[in-house]
Amino acid sequence: MREEIxxxxxxxxxxxxxxxxxxxxxxxxxxVNEIAAMEAEGIIxxxxxxxxxxxxxxxxxxxxxxxxxxxxxGQGFDSVAERIYKYxxxxxxxxxxxxxxxxxILEGKTLREVxxxxxxxxSALEAVLSTATHxxxxxxxxxxxxxxxxxxxxxxxxxx
Amino acid sequence: xKNLLSDVVVNIKPSGIRKFFDIVSEMNDPEVVSxxxxxxxxxxxxxxxxxxxxxxxxxxxFYTSNSGLMDLRKEICSYLSRKQGISYDPAHEVLITVGxxxxxxxxxxxxxxxxxxxxxxxxxxxSYEPCAVLAGAKPVIINLKAENEFRLTARELEEAVTEKxxxxxxxxxxxxxxxxxxxxxxxxxxxxxxxxxxxxMSDEIYGELTYKGEHVSIASLPGMKERTILINxxxxxxxxxxxxxxxxCGPADIVRQMxxxxxxxxxxxxxxxxxxxxxxxxxxxxxxxxxxxxxxQRRRYLLNAFREMGLECxxxxxxxxxxxxxxxxxxxxxxxxxxxxxEEKVAVVPGTAFGDSGEGFLRISYAYSLKDLKxxxxxxxxxxxxxREEKK
Numbered sequence: 397m398r399e400e401i402x403x404x405x406x407x408x409x410x411x412x413x414x415x416x417x418x419x420x421x422x423x424x425x426x427x428v429n430e431i432a433a434m435e436a437e438g439i440i441x442x443x444x445x446x447x448x449x450x451x452x453x454x455x456x457x458x459x460x461x462x463x464x465x466x467x468x469x470g471q472g473f474d475s476v477a478e479r480i481y482k483y484x485x486x487x488x489x490x491x492x493x494x495x496x497x498x499x500x501i502l503e504g505k506t507l508r509e510v511x512x513x514x515x516x517x518x519s520a521l522e523a524v525l526s527t528a529t530h531x532x533x534x535x536x537x538x539x540x541x542x543x544x545x546x547x548x549x550x551x552x553x554x555x556x
Numbered sequence: 557x558k559n560l561l562s563d564v565v566v567n568i569k570p571s572g573i574r575k576f577f578d579i580v581s582e583m584n585d586p587e588v589v590s591x592x593x594x595x596x597x598x599x600x601x602x603x604x605x606x607x608x609x610x611x612x613x614x615x616x617x618f619y620t621s622n623s624g625l626m627d628l629r630k631e632i633c634s635y636l637s638r639k640q641g642i643s644y645d646p647a648h649e650v651l652i653t654v655g656x657x658x659x660x661x662x663x664x665x666x667x668x669x670x671x672x673x674x675x676x677x678x679x680x681x682x683s684y685e686p687c688a689v690l691a692g693a694k695p696v697i698i699n700l701k702a703e704n705e706f707r708l709t710a711r712e713l714e715e716a717v718t719e720k721x722x723x724x725x726x727x728x729x730x731x732x733x734x735x736x737x738x739x740x741x742x743x744x745x746x747x748x749x750x751x752x753x754x755x756x757m758s759d760e761i762y763g764e765l766t767y768k769g770e771h772v773s774i775a776s777l778p779g780m781k782e783r784t785i786l787i788n789x790x791x792x793x794x795x796x797x798x799x800x801x802x803x804x805c806g807p808a809d810i811v812r813q814m815x816x817x818x819x820x821x822x823x824x825x826x827x828x829x830x831x832x833x834x835x836x837x838x839x840x841x842x843x844x845x846x847x848x849x850x851x852x853q854r855r856r857y858l859l860n861a862f863r864e865m866g867l868e869c870x871x872x873x874x875x876x877x878x879x880x881x882x883x884x885x886x887x888x889x890x891x892x893x894x895x896x897x898x899e900e901k902v903a904v905v906p907g908t909a910f911g912d913s914g915e916g917f918l919r920i921s922y923a924y925s926l927k928d929l930k931x932x933x934x935x936x937x938x939x940x941x942x943x944r945e946e947k948k
Contacts, residue, residue, distance in 0.1 A: 400849070418860045419853035419926075549928075553903055554577040554592035556682045556731075 397422060397430055402439075405431075407540070409443040446539050458487075458503050458532040459510045462496040463518065464525040473497060476523040485513060496528070507531070568689060571682045572909030576893065580903045589932050590903040594731060596795035596876070597923045598850075601843040604794060604836045611831035618827060622819040624652025624803070625830045631837040632803055640773045642781055648808040651815050652825045656761045656789040656802035658818070661687045663757050663785045663804055664723065666813040668693035672722035677708045678911025679879075680727040681759070693722070699913035702881065705870045706735035710744035717748070723755045726774060729762035732910045732919035733879040734855075734872025739772045746777045755810075756784045761802070764793035764844050767852045768873035775805075782807055785814075790829075792875075793844050794836045799829035851876050854922040854929055861933045865940050876923045879907065883916040885943045893918060899942075900935040 400420055404411060413431070417424040434440045449456045465476045473491050480500055481489040488501040500518070504510040514529050535543050580588060599605075623629065629646035636642050644650055653659040664674065664687050674688040677698045688695040698716045700706045713724065726745070728737040737745070749756055756774055763771040775784040789802025804814060818824075836843075858878050862869045869880040882892045889906035897903050905921075907914025922929060 403849070404853070415857070418856055421856050549597070551593050551595060551597070552577065553580045553588070553590040554573055554905060555594045556571065556573045556909075 397426070398434065398439075401427065401430055402434075405440070405443075446541055448535070448543050450535075455505055456503060457505065457507055457510050458501065458535075459514075460530045460532065461500040461502060461514060461518065462492075462528040462530075463498040463500055464496045464527075465498060465521075465523045466525060467497075468523065476521065479521060479523075480518065483513070483517065485509075564689060568686045573682060573905060576897075576903070576905060576909065579894070579897065583897070583901075585901060588897070588901045588903060589928060589935075591920045591922075591924065591929075591932050592903040592905050593921050593923055595797040595923060596792060596847065597925060598795040598847055600794060600796050600799070600832075601836075601840065603839060604796070604832050604843075607835035608799075608828045608832035611828055616827055616831060620652075620824045620827050620830055622815055622824055623650065624825055625827075625834065628652060628830050628834050628837075629803075631834055632805070635837050636773075636786070636805065639770070640776045642773065642776050642786075642805075644805045645808070649805055649811055651804050651811050651818060652830060653789075653802045653804060653818065654822055654825050655791060655800045656759060656787050657683055658822065659785070659787040659789075659802050659804035659814075660684065660757065660759065661690070662814045662817040662821070663787065663806075663810070664688055664691040664693065665817055666810055667691075667723055667755055667757075667785075669722075671720060673718060673720040675713070675716050675721060675724045675754075677712075677725065677727065679706065679730075679732050679907055679914035679917070680725070680910055681731050682910060684725050684727070694720070696721070697911065697913075699911070700733075700735075701913075702870060702917075705872075706730060706733040706879070707737055707741050708745055709741075710748050713745055713748045717752050717754070721752060721754055723757055724749060726756050726758045728758075728760070729766055729771065729874025730877075731762065731875050732877050732905065732907065732914065733917075734875050734877045735879075736766055736768065736771070736872075736874040737774075738769070742772060742774045742777060746774060746780050749783070750779055754783070756780065757787065758784055759787045761787065761789050762792050762875040763788055765848060765851060765876060766874045767848075767855060771874075785810060790833050790836055794833075794840050795843075795847065796829070796832070796836065799826065799832060801825055801829040801833050851922060854924070854926060857926060857929060858920065858922055858933070861937075865937050867936075867940065876921055878920050878922065879914075879917050880920065881917055885940075886947070887943075889915055889918060896936070896939055900939045902932050902935050902939075 413428055414424050417427045467473050468475050477489050485502055485504055486500055487503050490499040492499045502510055514527055519527055629650040632650055633644045633646045660683055668691050670692045672693045673696045674693045675696050675698055676684045677700050685695045696716055698712050758774050760773055773786055775781045775786045785804055785806040787804050790796040862880050867880045869878055872878055889908045893904050893906040905919040907917030
């Protein structure tokens with residue numbers, strides 16, 4: 397049941413739990429317990445809203461930053477990753493295979509704010525060897541959701 | 557010009573679906589929500605579309621062989637062997653058609669002689685009866701019953717068989733009822749079929765959409781492959797209705813004759829669609845699983861909603877339709893559907909569009925997002941309440 401609960405919640409975390417139970421053909425109490433257990437186990441880490449900020453008057457800048465770092469003795473990449481992800485403006489930090497080590501996704505209000513973070517905070521960390529900052533110009537799809545266009549139902553109204 | 561038209565064609569009555577379609581189109585009201593479609597709401601999965609596009613880019617724009625691409629026929633055989641445990645010879649026992657619909661048409665034409673009887677269980681898809689008539693056969697309707705969950709029983713079959721019976725059409729999983737036939741049901745039917753030497757046309761276009769165990773094909777039962785035309789296609793399983801691609805598998809003798817008609821009438825199924833279909837069969841299992849999960853959730857949602865509003869409905873385990881009973885309101889299916897459309901602006905199809913035995917029922921499709929279903933169900937609830945008030 398967990399897999400199916402997660403599949404539904406991942407797409408719609410606001411679903412009514414009674415309705416979720418109906419969809420899964422399960423008892424509501426079982427669904428509630430299962431979700432509570434997954435929250436306790438850290439499987440479900442949070443419930444967020446996917447926002448297309450471009451449609452608001454709020455300015456946001458998102459940057460992907462490739463970071464090369466020196467791993468620390470005994471701790472690998474974890475301690476330097478932590479020093480980075482503790483900053484609230486950092487949205488995500490991933491350890492990456494390939495040409496660099498950490499992928500940092502940063503959200504700021506302005507270009508200048510992001511630049512300031514990179515030059516003053518990120519690059520200033522001792523373990524950080526280099527950074528390459530990519531600004532996001534347009535989001536087409538985010539979290540599995542196509543942002544650009546919504547399609548109308550083009551099917552005929554009645555078909556055999 | 558005196559007798560301009562063919563009497564046979566003129567005498568075929570237009571589909572009940574068409575009538576309703578016309579009413580809805582005339583209303584042309586953006587407020588109307590429809591639960592009336594018989595095709596998936598999903599887009600064809602991208603990797604399948606991409607393969608179609610790629611085939612065009614590569615200039616694969618020619619006819620294929622009459623029977624269809626050998627690669628596709630091989631993939632179909634491997635699919636049927638994997639899923640149903642039936643082994644077909646791709647060279648002689650498979651024909652790629654323009655949708656399952658063409659397979660129904662040419663299959664019947666290849667089988668019957670004037671006066672032969674074709675048994676058609678109803679409610680069922682609207683094409684069987686006219687295709688039987690056009691083939692020069694006599695359609696014999698078997699009226700299925702709600703108390704049997706619209707399954708075909710051996711007894712009903714036995715009662716309909718005469719010495720002229722040639723073909724039994726077996727439309728499961730069923731449009732419009734959502735009924736399925738499980739192995740035990742099929743075994744009982746197969747026994748009668750074998751005893752009376754009948755050919756089965758098994759329309760399994762919804763075979764991938766079952767919600768209670770895996771679909772069983774009657775062709776997989778002992779002695780049945782030799783007397784069954786198995787029809788399937790890509791429309792429902794892979795959300796490929798517009799690609800118009802289906803297939804028929806059966807004994808080489810029958811397929812050879814079907815291929816003859818197909819060759820003269822159609823030449824070959826669309827080439828682009830055939831290349832896309834190869835990809836669908838090779839890498840489409842996950843897509844089917846995902847769509848099936850979504851359909852199943854909607855199915856449960858609808859059944860629960862009907863239960864809550866006191867609308868009687870047997871639990872259908874196949875296709876993407878539910879078939880609730882509206883007899884308690886003392887109206888015909890047509891009256892109910894017409895008023896529901898006019899007063900609440902929801903389009904559903906009256907059960908009678910699929911045969912007289914659909915009287916008292918509605919076909920409701922759940923090939924819609926949950927969001928759309930909720931809007932429609934809200935209106936249905938209001939309508940049902942209103943009808944109950946009126947009756948008081």
